[in-house]
Amino acid sequence: MRVSSVREHYSKLTAKGGDVARQIAFAGIAVAWIFHIADPAHPNTFSLPPHVLLSVVLLCSGLGFDLLQYVISSAIWGVYGRAKEKEFQRESLDPAGESGEFAAPFWFNWPAIAFLWAKFLSIVAGMSVLCVHLWSSLQH
Numbered sequence: 001m002r003v004s005s006v007r008e009h010y011s012k013l014t015a016k017g018g019d020v021a022r023q024i025a026f027a028g029i030a031v032a033w034i035f036h037i038a039d040p041a042h043p044n045t046f047s048l049p050p051h052v053l054l055s056v057v058l059l060c061s062g063l064g065f066d067l068l069q070y071v072i073s074s075a076i077w078g079v080y081g082r083a084k085e086k087e088f089q090r091e092s093l094d095p096a097g098e099s100g101e102f103a104a105p106f107w108f109n110w111p112a113i114a115f116l117w118a119k120f121l122s123i124v125a126g127m128s129v130l131c132v133h134l135w136s137s138l139q140h
Contacts, residue, residue, distance in 0.1 A: 014116060021123045022066055025059040028127050032056045035133070051133040058126030062119045069115035076108055 032055055036046040048056065084102055 017120065018066065018069075018116065021062065021120055024127060025062050025066075025123050028059045028123075028130050029056055031134075032059075032130060035137075049133065051129055055126045055130035055133065058122050058129065062123035062126060065115045065119035065122055069112050069119060072115065073109075073112040076111065080104065080108065 032048065032052045035052045036048055039045050039047070047053075
């Protein structure tokens with residue numbers, strides 16, 4: 001197996017995992033809404049049981065990490081790509097600045113990977129807390 005094949009598999013799997021995690025987070029938030037407690041004295045307010053609130057916070061954090069994963073990666077690659085484009089144009093290696101070859105620093109994907117795993121862990125933790133609450137609710 002080639003390293004490029006491993007990277008291709010990794011890229012496909014993490015993209016699909018991100019999509020599934022996002023859907024699970026939204027579904028978990030929707031399920032948590034079922035447990036909201038309306039206050040008749042204050043019709044525009046509601047509360048959630050503590051465990052359900054914790055799961056919503058974790059699920060929303062996962063969605064926040066999801067956004068940060070893409071924002072940070074876009075910023076890193078966008079700035080670096082533009083700098084390389086200007087460098088190639090300046091050195092007349094590539095007048096359009098689009099086809100020059102270069103090696104990117106090895107750490108460029110680390111922030112995205114950190115946010116990817118933070119997203120996965122946060123969503124798994126949020127769904128776990130919610131599932132425990134659901135299970136205990138069914139036992140009563």
